[in-house]
Amino acid sequence: MKFGVLRFPGSCDEIDALQAARRVGDAELLWHGERDLKGADAIIVPGGFSYGDYLRAGAIARFAPAMEAVIEFARTGGLVLGICNGFQVLCEAGLLPGALLPNANLRFTFRQVELDVVRMDTAFTQACRPGSNVADGAGQEGPRPRLSIPAKHSWGRYYAPRRTLDELEERGQVLLRYAPGHNFNGSLRDVAGVSNEQGNVFGLMPHPEHAVDPLTDSTDGLCIFQSMRLAVESGTRV
Amino acid sequence: MRARVLIRPKAGILDPQGEAVQRALPALGFAGVENVHVGRLVELDVPDAGELEAMCEKLLANPLVEDYEVQLLGDG
Numbered sequence: 001m002k003f004g005v006l007r008f009p010g011s012c013d014e015i016d017a018l019q020a021a022r023r024v025g026d027a028e029l030l031w032h033g034e035r036d037l038k039g040a041d042a043i044i045v046p047g048g049f050s051y052g053d054y055l056r057a058g059a060i061a062r063f064a065p066a067m068e069a070v071i072e073f074a075r076t077g078g079l080v081l082g083i084c085n086g087f088q089v090l091c092e093a094g095l096l097p098g099a100l101l102p103n104a105n106l107r108f109t110f111r112q113v114e115l116d117v118v119r120m121d122t123a124f125t126q127a128c129r130p131g132s133n134v135a136d137g138a139g140q141e142g143p144r145p146r147l148s149i150p151a152k153h154s155w156g157r158y159y160a161p162r163r164t165l166d167e168l169e170e171r172g173q174v175l176l177r178y179a180p181g182h183n184f185n186g187s188l189r190d191v192a193g194v195s196n197e198q199g200n201v202f203g204l205m206p207h208p209e210h211a212v213d214p215l216t217d218s219t220d221g222l223c224i225f226q227s228m229r230l231a232v233e234s235g236t237r238v
Numbered sequence: 239m240r241a242r243v244l245i246r247p248k249a250g251i252l253d254p255q256g257e258a259v260q261r262a263l264p265a266l267g268f269a270g271v272e273n274v275h276v277g278r279l280v281e282l283d284v285p286d287a288g289e290l291e292a293m294c295e296k297l298l299a300n301p302l303v304e305d306y307e308v309q310l311l312g313d314g
Contacts, residue, residue: 055278056300063297092300099303106254159251159303186252 001025001232003225004040006070006086008032008061013047013209017083020209024225032064041232042079043070045086047153047207057100057155058088067093079123079228080201084153087193087203095201096194097168098160103153104186110152112218113206114179115192117145118172122195123231124202125175128223146179147220151206158187158194158205165189171197176204239287240311245299246277277304 003021007014007029014029021027021044028038032050037043050061061067067089074080074095082090090096103109117128130143160168165188168174176193183190185205193204208221247253253275260274280298284290290308299306 055297059297059300099300101251101303102254104252104254106258157252161302186254 001041001229002039003027003042003044003228004030004037005044005046006030006032006066007046008048008050008064010050010052011046011048011085013083013085013207016207017044017046017209020212020221020225023212023222024229030066032061032066035065035069037066037069037073042081042228043073044209045070045080045082045089046209047084047086050085050089053085053155056088056092057085058090058092061085061089062093071095074196074201077198077200079231081124081224081228082201082203083207083209084151084156084205087205088155090201090203096196096203097164097173098158098191098194100155100205101157101159102155103157103184105184106154108152108154109184110150111184112148113151113182113184113192115147115149115176115182115204115206116179117147118174118177120144122175122199122202122227124193124195124224124227126230127226131220145220145223147176147208147211147223148218149206149208149211149221151184153185153205156185156187156205158185158191160188165191168194173197173199175202176206239284239313241282241284241287241290242309242311243280243282243290243294243298244277244307244309245280245294246305246307247275248303248305251303 128145130145177190195202208224211218211221255276256274263271294306
């Protein structure tokens with residue numbers, strides 16, 4: 001199984017994403033100026049400041065030739081993960097609903113956040129297991145995993161119109177929420193990660209690729225990549 | 239054709255930049271200022287003013303969270 005990791009001018013987390021993906025499969029960097037996805041089974045749009053984040057974060061990157069290929073790949077059911085700037089790019093490209101706005105605190109913020117896994121039956125979360133850290137969600141069946149991974153951004157406030165937010169919740173597209181006390185950017189309804197309606201495109205602001213090595217403490221981010229591998233291997237193509 | 243595009247955060251969406259500016263003004267002695275919002279200004283020369291709307295929808299603004307207003311400034 002092979003991951004393709006996009007690299008734009010201004011990307012800065014593509015190497016960590018590549019290394020994280022290599023813990024669960026093969027992975028290769030894909031240059032933004034090329035349309036060829038080189039046979040990748042899943043795509044990661046990494047974090048950073050693509051094209052300098054000019055105009056709006058992700059606004060220009062969405063027109064890169066590689067993104068045109070990724071949009072086509074997503075339309076035919078391919079798995080696409082957007083992390084941080086990658087999430088912004090996927091929203092700008094219309095592959096995911098909503099938009100990311102400047103943090104409510106107006107600061108670039110870098111901190112460890114805790115995330116409640118809302119669903120454990122998706123292509124991006126199926127390998128997440130409740131460990132010692134469990135969400136205390138009342139009224140849910142069984143324990144839900146709570147992931148500890150870093151977030152670092154200044155444009156991470158998830159926004160969508162109220163009706164869209166209702167629809168996302170009804171359809172189960174909210175896969176991750178900031179745990180109580182961890183929504184530092186002011187995201188509406190504590191949304192930390194959303195998928196498209198088909199479930200094959202997913203974006204989140206925090207960085208699972210920075211939480212895969214015991215050397216840097218938490219390895220909770222690994223389950224996102226493991227989930228994608230399971231989805232590819234079981235042939236779940238939407 | 240010279241054109242100017244004004245881009246504003248949509249009404250009702252939290253605008254922390256506007257709030258920060260609004261909080262800063264009283265400290266300089268400007269009292270009573272309300273409803274401050276911060277947006278963007280894009281000025282451009284275009285061969286066909288009829289394309290401005292599409293430029294705004296596709297790139298210059300994000301219509302989900304921003305309103306835009308096109309002003310035509312004439313030739314030369």
